[in-house]
Amino acid sequence: MKNSFLFLFLLAIIFLPESVFGKSVIIQTTPEKIYPGDAFLIKIKNLRSKNIPVAIVNKKEFVFVENDKNSYIAIGAMDINSKPKKYKIRIKSGNKIFWSYLHVKKKKFPSIHINLPEEKVFPNEIDQLRIADEKCKMEQIWQLTTEKKWEGSFILPIKNEISTKFGAKRIMNQKLTSIHWGIDFKAQEGEGIKASNNGKVVLTENLFYGGNTIVIDHGLGIYSIYMHLSDIKVKPNDEIKKGEVIGNVGSTGRATGPHLHFGIKINGINVSPVSLIKLNI
Ligand SMILES: [Zn+2]
Structure with a gap:
């Protein structure tokens, strides 16, 4: 027993x-x-x-x-x-x-028509080499995963209306289709752009499509991208605080007018910036 x-x-x-x-x-x-x-x-x-x-x-x-x-x-x-x-x-x-x-869940992304100068839609051979070079440089950045720098939730770089959403299919000059890998904010030339979170500047360059561009590494594979700036107020290796003004809105690169293109990469994946900002971290 x-x-x-x-x-x-x-x-x-x-x-x-x-x-x-x-x-x-x-x-x-x-x-x-x-x-x-x-x-x-x-x-x-x-x-x-x-x-x-x-x-x-x-x-x-x-x-x-x-x-x-x-x-x-x-x-x-x-x-x-x-x-x-x-x-x-x-x-x-x-x-x-x-x-x-x-x-x-299933989602249908919108299609939009835009008209741009022909040479920005169909670049010449020299520009094509430049584009390939810039793409390669960016791809190398996304490969790197550094220590965490972000603190709490991510913020909008500018509190303006969104003109083009993430994932939109853009039909350019009725001929070429490309996916919009970020969000566009309506803005006036010269408006201040804020860093979405703490991080380290890893790129400040004038790119063929992006114009004056800033990339910030927030650590753990998260990067934020700011394009078409009129001027850049930071330089590579600068440590940036969330909300710090890093540059001003412009229309450099492939742009129909002054606006801010804001993109997010997580482990090399193009991410809807709004979905990241909505996370209660
Ligand atoms: Zn854009």
Whole structure:
């Protein structure tokens, strides 16, 4: 009789939930439903581990950062071409594995017609070489993942009306179609542009399409891009604070008039800037 009690006692210890010995691990993904091209937030609570967790979603890895004792945070993103469905999120911390889900809803992106000077839509051979060079330089920037510099939520660089949304199909001069990888804000020439979060300037250059461009590295694979500026007030390696004025609105590069093009990259994925700003970090 004593033995069977001992056996039951041991069995109970083995199968008792973790919550009896400590708080169980909580994984929170917000928002629960997103659109292709959106950013999302994963929060882990009560994880006692020596290993910084990593989330794998749609074959992409997003590294967590500790934001409190035993709690971690990661900003992820879903590619604009990802299929609308329920995705599994695999979270690895040493030899511990956890699962969560993310629902990607279907979205129809708008098409818009714009007219530009022919040479900006169909560049000559010399310009094509320049464009290829600039593209290569930018691609190299997105490959680098540095330590976290962002603090809290990201902010709008300018509080103006949006003229062209993220993901819009732009039909140029009735001939060429290109995807709009950012948002355009209506603005007057010379209006101040603010840094979306803390970070380090990694590029200040005049690009064929982007005109005067600034790229800020916010760490953990997140970059913000500001284009068509009239002038740039920062230089590479400058450490920037959230809200600091980094330049002024202009119409340099491929632009129909003064406006700010604002883009976000997360782990090389083009992300809807509005979706990142909406995250309650
Ligand atoms: Zn734009």
